[in-house]
Amino acid sequence: MSNPSSEAPRLRADAARNRERLIEAAKEVFGEAGATASLEAVARQAGVGIGTLYRHFESREALVGAVYQREIDRLVEAAERGSPDGPRAAIRAWLHLFVDYIAAKKVLVSAMSQAPSSLEAIMGAVKVLLDRAIEAGEVRADLRPEDLMHALAGLAYAHDRAGWRESALRLIDVFVAGLAP
Amino acid sequence: MSNPSSEAPRLRADAARNRERLIEAAKEVFGEAGATASLEAVARQAGVGIGTLYRHFESREALVGAVYQREIDRLVEAAERGSPDGPRAAIRAWLHLFVDYIAAKKVLVSAMSQAPSSLEAIMGAVKVLLDRAIEAGEVRADLRPEDLMHALAGLAYAHDRAGWRESALRLIDVFVAGLAP
DNA sequence: ACTGTAGCGGAGGGCCCCCTCCGTTTTATA
DNA sequence: TATAAAACGGAGGGGGCCCTCCGCTACAGT
Structure with a gap:
């Protein structure tokens, strides 16, 4: 809510990229199958491991929120x-x-x-x-x-x-x- | 839609009882968890095997309809x-x-x-x-x-x-x- | 170029669900 | 009461999902 880029220690380049990809993928997948769609499907669509999804978004709600x-x-x-x-x-x-x-x-x-x-x-x-x-x-x-x-x-x-x-x-x-x- | 009790060969007593129980159970379970609740939960609630549920109702939709x-x-x-x-x-x-x-x-x-x-x-x-x-x-x-x-x-x-x-x-x-x- | 570390991926355990299949039980009828 | 037929139940195969864990990868700073 305050300056977001100074809040946490700053993301590594690949991490930032993946985060963006996940949000984009979630937008698509949720858009098609509703917000209860499988998180594994989101990770697949993002071309990213499921572990990466969970590292970036603690819960489904956090992901929906970001989207x-x-x-x-x-x-x-x-x-x-x-x-x-x-x-x-x-x-x-x-x-x-x-x-x-x-x-x-x-x-x-x-x-x-x-x-x-x-x-x-x-x-x-x-x-x-x-x-x-x-x-x-x-x-x-x-x-x-x-x-x-x-x-x-x-x-x-x-x-x-x-x-x-x-x-x-x-x-x-x-x-x-x-x-x- | 026409006389329902003459439509099919007539149910055996236990079959009729279970059918009724299933509808009753579905009413409760769907009422609590929505119409996507697990059919196995419905069978459990009815005190009936899952096979019996499927024999009486070909599909989830048939069950919802009956309810x-x-x-x-x-x-x-x-x-x-x-x-x-x-x-x-x-x-x-x-x-x-x-x-x-x-x-x-x-x-x-x-x-x-x-x-x-x-x-x-x-x-x-x-x-x-x-x-x-x-x-x-x-x-x-x-x-x-x-x-x-x-x-x-x-x-x-x-x-x-x-x-x-x-x-x-x-x-x-x-x-x-x-x-x- | 080197290296410590942030970040990655995906296998795997646990859970639940769907639906089929068939040996067993119950009912209706003779 | 005996027996054929109807109905039962639940194990089991197949599948998906959630989430954790840890060996590996690739980035960043020197």
Whole structure:
């Protein structure tokens, strides 16, 4: 979280390379088979021994976390940035962004359900959006961040069915329309 | 689907008993560990050999189907029954019913995603509800049954978190409010 | 170039799962 | 009660996965 390159004694060149390869491989493998895919498959895909994987990432969760940290950071930033068209529009825009993230990297969802820290980060983003919108009187006041999270999860669930993306965007419209107080 | 007790040559008493036990055990085990739980665990729980399980249910899907057939039938019937307060109210009521089903038997969801036939049955129910509501002009016409299914999946997803049920009911209200044309 | 050491790989033990096969037990019927 | 047929159960072959451990490799600093 602070300066990352001065935190540990610095990695040897081959170690750094392998670490990067593992993350890249995990992105692919998890993207195809979900976040419960075999770690040995990840190591194979990275062209690296299983021992190397375990040296770099203590647990499956650590690996999942490394893969999605960047994406999650971006989502959080987008939520904080807001929208010029007001808080409810910001929610809509953010949900659209979320859909695109899911469409691209299929596993954000399982990352969310497997790595509690990721979940918290996204929850924080959602809270920001919702608080602003409620404060502005644009959204009914009985909603809680978890509600939106659940809606999100719904968007993400079954994201591999054909036509999912269009369906998700329609759902968002319905949902945002229903948000009015 | 037709008279079931005359379909096959009739089961021997012990066979019928074990079949029942297996379904009961599957209900418990799947309820606890999800529909991917080990079939051997189901057999153990039923106090029955693994061979017996496989003789009665050709595949995991067949077992899942047997477990949830009745619940799914009821959901389908409820959708066809409708509501005296109009088609949109019927959707709302049906979603509430769905929530209760999920709250009680935790695995309906995974049943849906694992057994295509269950999915189709529920899809049919949703279509009935939606068609009526659109025809009556109570719901925007661009919605498709899959959209509602996705919303459903969302309701079901993460159904084990604390406070899930209240959150789901709030979401339904938001959603139904947004359904207006 | 030399050498200490960080880092590598993958064999191997332990565990669980799937599914088949067949000797044994239970049931239904004559 | 005797017997054919149905049903049972669980051992066992095959496979995958998790994770540890340690002899070997290749990098970095002198």
